[in-house]
Amino acid sequence: MQLLEHNLASVFHVVEYCKLHQAGLVLLSSSRVYSIPALASLPLIVKGDAFVLDDSRPLPPGVSAAGISASFSTSPPISLYGSTKLSAEIVAREYGEAFHFPVWVNRCGVLAGAGQFGTPDQGIFAYWVNAHRHRLPLRYIGFEGAGRQVRDALHPRDLTALIEKQIRSGRKGGLYVAGGGRENAWSLKQLNVWCDQRFGVHAPQPDPESRQYDVPWVVMDSSEAAHDFDWRPALTIENIVTEIAEHSLLHPDWLRVSGLSKM
Numbered sequence: 001m002q003l004l005e006h007n008l009a010s011v012f013h014v015v016e017y018c019k020l021h022q023a024g025l026v027l028l029s030s031s032r033v034y035s036i037p038a039l040a041s042l043p044l045i046v047k048g049d050a051f052v053l054d055d056s057r058p059l060p061p062g063v064s065a066a067g068i069s070a071s072f073s074t075s076p077p078i079s080l081y082g083s084t085k086l087s088a089e090i091v092a093r094e095y096g097e098a099f100h101f102p103v104w105v106n107r108c109g110v111l112a113g114a115g116q117f118g119t120p121d122q123g124i125f126a127y128w129v130n131a132h133r134h135r136l137p138l139r140y141i142g143f144e145g146a147g148r149q150v151r152d153a154l155h156p157r158d159l160t161a162l163i164e165k166q167i168r169s170g171r172k173g174g175l176y177v178a179g180g181g182r183e184n185a186w187s188l189k190q191l192n193v194w195c196d197q198r199f200g201v202h203a204p205q206p207d208p209e210s211r212q213y214d215v216p217w218v219v220m221d222s223s224e225a226a227h228d229f230d231w232r233p234a235l236t237i238e239n240i241v242t243e244i245a246e247h248s249l250l251h252p253d254w255l256r257v258s259g260l261s262k263m
Contacts, residue, residue: 007084015095024102032082035073039215050187067221102173109179109220114247132195138204145206147189152180155235165229179220184237
């Protein structure tokens with residue numbers, strides 16, 4: 001119930017405000033709106049410590065070597081979380097059409113940076129760096145317990161730059177993908193290797209048991225945003241995890257404040 005209140009019911013209040021004041025809306029959505037079976041069936045190969053897309057084989061609509069675009073399947077199941085985010089997208093865009101105000105929807109990859117609380121619901125990069133640094137238990141879950149599953153990282157400052165360009169463009173809104181892309185994508189194993197080099201070796205435990213909503217590879221294709229707004233992420237994935245690590249070192253009580261602790 002709380003999931004519906006936070007991700008969907010709250011949007012009704014926002015779009016009613018936009019209707020009343022003829023205000024534009026920027027809605028941040030998620031890669032979780034995409035079809036889990038479609039993501040799970042993407043052709044992948046193992047390259048080093050990571051899954052990579054096998055673009056030598058036929059690919060479904062909405063995915064290419066650059067990643068997943070806005071046209072990729074959103075057919076259920078997409079998880080309860082994903083369904084609330086997709087519903088929010090639809091409601092916002094319908095309100096914009098009906099009451100003539102601009103609506104921007106940005107489907108984001110994993111947002112990551114210093115200041116996140118380092119909990120799983122705030123993204124895997126901040127969680128993993130903080131947990132590794134404090135020697136908390138870590139697991140490679142599913143996919144043979146090898147940590148090959150891949151996500152791309154996007155810093156909020158880069159997302160802010162895109163939003164500013166959208167607002168200033170004079171366009172009437174649109175649906176875009178915003179992610180770090182293929183150049184800023186790591187597997188859990190690659191992330192852990194970076195953490196080992198920064199903090200010393202800390203080996204996750206393999207847990208090959210699969211979970212219902214886990215997918216092996218999600219990399220966002222932001223080429224439409226790059227084309228329309230001359231926008232590209234400025235911060236690399238190494239920039240991002242370094243910032244998270246430095247924040248963790250400078251704020252030793254951060255995990256206690258955030259609720260992620262050894263207790």
